[in-house]
Structures are given as C-alpha cells and as structure tokens.
Amino acid sequence: MLFRTHLAFGAFIAVLFLILLPNQTHYLFLIGIALGSVLPDLDTMGSWIGRRLKPFSRVISTIFGHRAILHSIAIPIIIYFVLQGNELGVGLLFGYLSHLFLDALTKQGVKPLWPLGMKIRGPITTGSMWETILLFLLVGLSILVLVLRPYIFPL
Numbered sequence: 001m002l003f004r005t006h007l008a009f010g011a012f013i014a015v016l017f018l019i020l021l022p023n024q025t026h027y028l029f030l031i032g033i034a035l036g037s038v039l040p041d042l043d044t045m046g047s048w049i050g051r052r053l054k055p056f057s058r059v060i061s062t063i064f065g066h067r068a069i070l071h072s073i074a075i076p077i078i079i080y081f082v083l084q085g086n087e088l089g090v091g092l093l094f095g096y097l098s099h100l101f102l103d104a105l106t107k108q109g110v111k112p113l114w115p116l117g118m119k120i121r122g123p124i125t126t127g128s129m130w131e132t133i134l135l136f137l138l139v140g141l142s143i144l145v146l147v148l149r150p151y152i153f154p155l
C-alpha cells in the first residue's frame with residue numbers, strides 16, 4: 001500500500017481512539033500512530049520514510065529486503081516493550097500493526113512471522129484503483145465518525 005493509504009488508516013484508528021477514549025488520548029499516542037503507520041516501509045528506499053532516512057533505509061533494504069524483518073509483528077512488539085508501554089509505544093504498536101494489516105491486503109502480502117515463510121496475501125494491487133477506493137473510504141469514514149460523534153456519543 002502507498003504512504004497516503006497507510007496514513008489514512010492510521011488517522012482512522014486515531015479518530016476511533018479519540019471518540020472512544022477522549023480523556024485518555026494524548027499527542028504522543030497520536031504521533032506514535034502516525035509514525036508507526038509508515039515506519040515499516042523504511043525497508044524500501046523508494047518509500048516516503050525511506051527517502052527521508054536514506055542511510056538507514058539503504059542498510060535495512062540491502063541486508064533484509066522489502067517486506068521482511070520490518071514487516072514482521074516482532075518489531076512493533078519489541079518497540080512497545082522497549083518504550084515500556086508508554087503512550088508513544090502504544091501508538092506505535094497500533095500504527096505499526098495497521099500498516100501490516102493493510103499490506104496483508106495486497107497481492108504482494110506480508111510475512112508476519114518473518115523469517116518464517118508463512119505469507120498472508122489479499123486481492124489488492126498497490127497503487128491500483130481499489131487502493132484509491134480504500135483510501136477514499138478511510139477518509140470518508142473518518143470524517144463521518146467525527147461529524148456523527150455528537151449524535152453517537154451525546155456526552
């Protein structure tokens with residue numbers, strides 16, 4: 001999936017947290033979701049984050065390749081424990097998992113238990129019309145939830 005779709009899904013998850021836990025959602029958590037939703041693609045130099053952190057991206061993509069170690073569920077769990085489950089760590093965990101979920105919907109798929117070979121794939125081609133439809137759905141749902149919030153949660 002593309003940067004914008006990952007970010008839109010991260011934003012949708014953030015909106016849900018803002019609605020469901022309005023008093024427990026903080027900036028570090030939201031920053032963590034945004035960062036986590038794009039961080040796995042550090043393993044490709046052509047990605048948004050890979051272009052901004054080229055030296056790191058070059059090393060990771062050369063050693064492991066794209067959709068390998070950085071697309072395994074071990075990484076967000078390690079990050080979560082390293083950050084001792086603080087707000088940033090929880091946000092990174094949800095953002096990162098949202099990235100893996102979306103990539104699992106693509107034909108290229110992901111290996112969540114990397115280096116084990118089990119691959120999860122979906123029907124969507126990255127950058128296709130279906131991804132664009134998904135992007136608009138995510139943006140539309142986020143706006144809809146925000147607009148309907150006073151009617152769903154009147155307090």
Ligand SMILES: [Zn+2]
Pocket residue numbers: 001040041071099103
């Ligand atoms: Zn990815």
